[in-house]
Amino acid sequence: MADTGTAPGPAPSSLRTPLLFVTVLVVSTSGLVYELLAGAYSSYVLGDSVRQFSTTIGVYLFAMGIGSYLSRYVKRDIGRRFVEVELGAALVGGGSVPLLQLGAAYTDAFAILLYGTIIAIGTLVGLEIPLLMRILKEELEFDELVARVLTFDYIGALFGSILFAIVFVPSLGLMRTSLFFGLLNCGVAAMGVTLLSGLIAPAVRTRLRVSAFFLALGLGITFAYADRIIDYTEQALYPNPIVHAQQSRYQRIVMTRGMRGTQLFLDGNLQFSSNDEYRYHEALVHPAFAATQRHERVLILGGGDGLAVREVLKYPDVREVVLVDLDPAMTRLAREDAFLRELNGDSLGDPRVRVINDDAMVWLDERARAGGQGEGTQSTPFDVLIVDFPDPNNFSLGKLYTRSFYRILQTAMSDASAVVVQSTSPLYARQSFWCIEATMREAGLVTHAFHATVPSFGEWGYVLARRVPFEPPGEPLLAGLRFLDGPTLASLFVFGPDMAAVPVETNRLNNQMLVRYYEREWSRVE
Amino acid sequence: MSSRREVLRTLLGAPLLGQALASGWLAGCGGSGGGDPLARVEGELLGPDLTAGHRLRDGIPVEALRAAPTEHLRLAILGGGPAGLSAAYRASATLSEGVALFELEPVLGGTARSAESAVTPYPWGAHYLPMPMAHNPDLLALLQDMNALEPDPQEGGELRGAEALLVREPESRIFHQGYWERGLYPYAGASADDLAELARFRQKVDEYVRYRDSQGRRAFAIPVALSTTDEQVMALDRLSAAAWLDREGFRSARLRWLVDYACRDDYGLRAEQASAWAMLFYWVARTEEPGEDTVDLLTWPEGNGALVNHMAARAAQRGVRLERGQMAVQVVARDPGAGDASAPVEIIIQDTGTNTLRRVTADRCIVAMPRFVANRVVRGLAERDPQVAERFTYGAWMVANLHVRERPSSRGVGECWDNVLYDSPSLGYVSATHQRGRDHGPGVLTYYWPLATADAAEGRRNLFEADYGTWRDAILSDLRRAHRHLPEELTRLDVFRWGHAMIQPRVGMLASETRRAAAAPLGAVHFAHSDLSGIAIFEEAFYHGVRAADEALAALATPPGALATPPQGA
CATH class of the missing domain: 3.90.660 (Polyamine Oxidase; Chain A, domain 2)
Structure with missing residues (x-):
């Protein structure tokens, strides 16, 4: 970096002092940027940005105090120590975001790592200014010195805070911003060796320059390969090797494969594991078929993997299946991926199946509005409706579990139809589960809740419903299923005391209670 | 240039x-x-019909004033924005014949107008309505008429906004320092002082939410007319929102931004110009009980276009004639005590398409135009309220x-x-x-x-x-x-x-006698517009529309001549 290879020796004194002030500026800018990076990154990982920012800033400032205090123990070799502190800041500060990212993926002690990093950076930055002031005290009067150093220090802080939000984070992202400022610190260290050459022994100078060079090289390489690191950490989220990953317009679709089958994840949430998905999908589809006489027209909302369709097509009286899934990338994958096609029996390629890529709520709403003028099957109600959305972990999904949604859903039903809704775990997310059930009842449906054990998911829940009172089904209409027979099906409607109904508020579009229940309950499990 | x-x-x-x-x-x-x-990227520049509006300044040919009236109305409503349509909606509930509304623009709705494309309906102006409180039964009745309310089983069957119309979560986010955060206040990076000031500001708001005067009136209520007139609260209209923040020791840049945002959002004014009364009204009038969030918001894809469209459709269905592209260029109110044979109100209307003029007479007239237009159209009005021109900006x-x-x-x-x-x-x-x-x-x-x-x-x-x-x-x-x-x-x-x-509720406007006096009828001419409240929200336009309609209806129900001063509506 800044080493130009010129003969070592004091820089011309006319330039030396201004350059040292430039150093103050860079030092304080990068210090502030590290602090903001730690605050921003921790709010991503731990949430609650108010708390993260306030604790980060507090701990950081306190650590600067530690550094300032420690500066009194530096008695000799001030020039050399200053450069070493710079190199330390370059290493810890520059490497902070990559380190935190790896820490979030591989360790359970993210908070320890976070505050360790903040304290280390704060201490080093706290050392810098006192050391620099002592170096500069030879050149300037005390009052002039304090005024100028602090001025540049605060200007640097302003630079840092403005550039951080406006320039660096938008254009470089968090990781590259941290590496970039690490490189800047390396540059200051290298320049410092030259500027302070009078204070540093020649052999030490060489050692410091070599250290600065290798550190800059390391940071530079990481800077260039930052994207690879992100891929690497995504792998860390999954227990099995990733075999397919794509970012669709709506979600991240990841498939992994391991000893116990293939798994599909949407936005990091497990959708199925091939070794036990039959339990989930048999419980999703067959009780609903057993709860109604006619099965000619079937509506599936969600379920773009085609596995529910596979179960549906086992009934010879099914004449038409409409599958509405938001993401064309998902339904395309279900049609084209060799493994998925084998697992779903190429169900989406069946001539009875029509795939529509749309938001289920909007599609139902528009269908209901057009209902009056609809011809033929357009306005005919469906006989069996299967609602298989991902769990309500965000507002966009949460709306698909609201009273409004279940009201609109009923416009596609007759008194003879049955609907089943996958309803997350009644064991791990008990309030969420019963909230879905209560919301369906408030929307005017008659419900019977049931549950099944799916080892990959744990204890899983469903709600079966019709517009008129009905008895829960006694046995499945098909023989030869792997999981369900008569006695098993009847047992699914029995809830033990640890999963029994609890009082809940219902889920409305304007409160999205379910998303709140769900976040609270699953954060306790995970 | x-x-x-x-x-x-x-x-x-x-x-x-x-x-x-x-x-x-x-x-x-x-x-x-x-x-x-x-x-x-396609697009065009739109705006209200200014050419027609500017013709008002050109004067009216004398022969138009002497021509025989083309028709006689029981009630003429001039202006088809929220206030005029509210008046038509209200009046048509009891008066089915002889009511017509004249709107200068080719579309109804005023600043609540909306449009529709292949994608969705969308608003061109106001776009939501806070759920009215129980002290606003007329507006609740309108919402019920629109099927916009439903009983809530969780609240003991109390009427609430229909779920499909209450703003769906997530309601709002704010872009701050390169990131979108949830809510309207930027929490990320807020200092302890910032947060303490925010909490203290909320306490201040809550104090006013709790307040009741000796007559049980709230400090700030929607409509404005139901707010207390106690000096202690009205004094807040004599200083700006910014001066109030200074006085109360609020220094947090984020809080001051939020307050300034609120003033711009509801009034199009900076905190330095909006009165502190108006600023506090923004929060207090929409909070039912201390410690609660502000009331639910009702919204439609077309914004408040849904409200005006419903009122227009209902009024038309009940027999009100809604005429568009018809500009009232002059209104003359006869002195009701004069006892001459001519009708109480004479109106000259110009067709904005053909420019032809016609003369219409009416027993009662509701002028539902902004005051700066009404001053030019209604003879003698500017002279009656000489302070209005300066106060009403x-x-x-x-x-x-x-x-x-x-x-x-x-x-x-x-x-x-x-x-x-x-x-x-x-x-x-x-x-x-x-x-x-x-x-x-x-x-x-x-x-x-x-x-x-x-x-x-x-x-x-x-x-x-x-x-x-x-x-x-x-x-x-x-x-x-x-x-x-x-x-x-x-x-x-x-x-x-x-x-x-x-x-604009600038400092001193709301508490002024000028504002209160401006709503008084001039002969058989009644006035309805949100500007009479000093606050341009749908509820105020609706309030004045209903009030003016009630005034006119009461006068129409009373034999002519028996009425020295028309009654003030509730």
Whole structure:
């Protein structure tokens, strides 16, 4: 970096002092940027940005105090120590975001790592200014010195805070911003060796320059390969090797494969594991078929993997299946991926199946509005409706579990139809589960809740419903299923005391209670 | 003549313009070369019919005044905005014949108007209604008539906004320091002092929410007419919102931004110009009990267009004739005590298409126009209230509708209903598709920008000085900070310039005797407009429409001559 290879020796004194002030500026800018990076990154990982920012800033400032205090123990070799502190800041500060990212993926002690990093950076930055002031005290009067150093220090802080939000984070992202400022610190260290050459022994100078060079090289390489690191950490989220990953317009679709089958994840949430998905999908589809006489027209909302369709097509009286899934990338994958096609029996390629890529709520709403003028099957109600959305972990999904949604859903039903809704775990997310059930009842449906054990998911829940009172089904209409027979099906409607109904508020579009229940309950499990 | 760059600087402010120029994006736009990345974006410049409005100044030919009346009405309503339509809606419930409404524009709705494209209906002005409290039964009855309410089993069957109309969560987000955060207050990086001030501000608001005067009136109520008139509260109208913040020791930049945002959002004024009364009204009048959140908001894809469209349809169904493109150019009220044979009110109406004039007479007339227009149309009105011209100032607004192929990507929290930018001259945008649940794909973003200058006329000049291209560049310079790829997603951008969008509750306006006196009838002519409240919200327009209709109906029910002074409506 800044080493130009010129003969070592004091820089011309006319330039030396201004350059040292430039150093103050860079030092304080990068210090502030590290602090903001730690605050921003921790709010991503731990949430609650108010708390993260306030604790980060507090701990950081306190650590600067530690550094300032420690500066009194530096008695000799001030020039050399200053450069070493710079190199330390370059290493810890520059490497902070990559380190935190790896820490979030591989360790359970993210908070320890976070505050360790903040304290280390704060201490080093706290050392810098006192050391620099002592170096500069030879050149300037005390009052002039304090005024100028602090001025540049605060200007640097302003630079840092403005550039951080406006320039660096938008254009470089968090990781590259941290590496970039690490490189800047390396540059200051290298320049410092030259500027302070009078204070540093020649052999030490060489050692410091070599250290600065290798550190800059390391940071530079990481800077260039930052994207690879992100891929690497995504792998860390999954227990099995990733075999397919794509970012669709709506979600991240990841498939992994391991000893116990293939798994599909949407936005990091497990959708199925091939070794036990039959339990989930048999419980999703067959009780609903057993709860109604006619099965000619079937509506599936969600379920773009085609596995529910596979179960549906086992009934010879099914004449038409409409599958509405938001993401064309998902339904395309279900049609084209060799493994998925084998697992779903190429169900989406069946001539009875029509795939529509749309938001289920909007599609139902528009269908209901057009209902009056609809011809033929357009306005005919469906006989069996299967609602298989991902769990309500965000507002966009949460709306698909609201009273409004279940009201609109009923416009596609007759008194003879049955609907089943996958309803997350009644064991791990008990309030969420019963909230879905209560919301369906408030929307005017008659419900019977049931549950099944799916080892990959744990204890899983469903709600079966019709517009008129009905008895829960006694046995499945098909023989030869792997999981369900008569006695098993009847047992699914029995809830033990640890999963029994609890009082809940219902889920409305304007409160999205379910998303709140769900976040609270699953954060306790995970 | 100012160059486009200078106009842009006036609109955006130097820092924002600098940022837009530094990003290198502005330079590529509007150039004469073929490289304009926005050349494919369609759009037009819209606004109320100004040419017709300006004809008012030209005077009326004498023969028109002498021509025989073409018809006699029981009630004439002049103006088809929220106030006029409220009056028509109210009056038509009891009076089915001889009622007509005349609107100058080719469309009804005034500032609550809306439009529709292949994607969705969308608003051109006001876009939500806070759930009215029990002390506003007339408005609740309108909502019930619209099927906008339903009993809530969780609240013991109490009537609440219908679920499909209450703003869907997530309601709002704010763009601050490069990221979208949930809510309207930027919490990230807020200091302990910032948060303490925010909490103290909420306590202040709660104190006023708790307040009741000796007659049981709230400190701030919707409609304004139901608020206390106690001096202790009215004194707040004598200082600006900014001065109040100073007095109460609020220094947090974030809190002051929030207050300033609220003043611009509801009044098109900066905190330095809006009265502290008006600023507190914004929060207090919408909070039912201390410690509670503000009341639920009702919204429709077309915004408050749904309200005015419903009232218009209902009034028409009950026999009110709604005439568009018909401008009242002169209204003469006869002295009701004079006892001459002619009708109490004479109205000259001009067809804005053919320019022909006709003379209509009426027993009663409701002038539902903004006061600065009414002053020119109603003979003797400006002379009766000479202070009005100075007290009643109107703010200029720019509203744009942006059609996008796909929602622009954003860092942090995803699209909400209300999307606000910190440190922006605009108020951000509302997503028209939010309420229907369409979270992906084509959408319409309704973007609001009040010209909040110290002097209202200056804001109006700035509004009209900027042509379509300048507004487009200003809008995108602002939004591009939060959505870098917005220009690529944009398919259409329409700009609506409202010269006199809203009455401004500047310091001293609300508490003034001038405002209160302005609502008094002039002979058989009654007045209805939100400007009589000093606050331009739908509820106030509705209140005055209903009040004026009730005044007129009471007078019509009383034998002529027996009425010395028309009764004041509740």
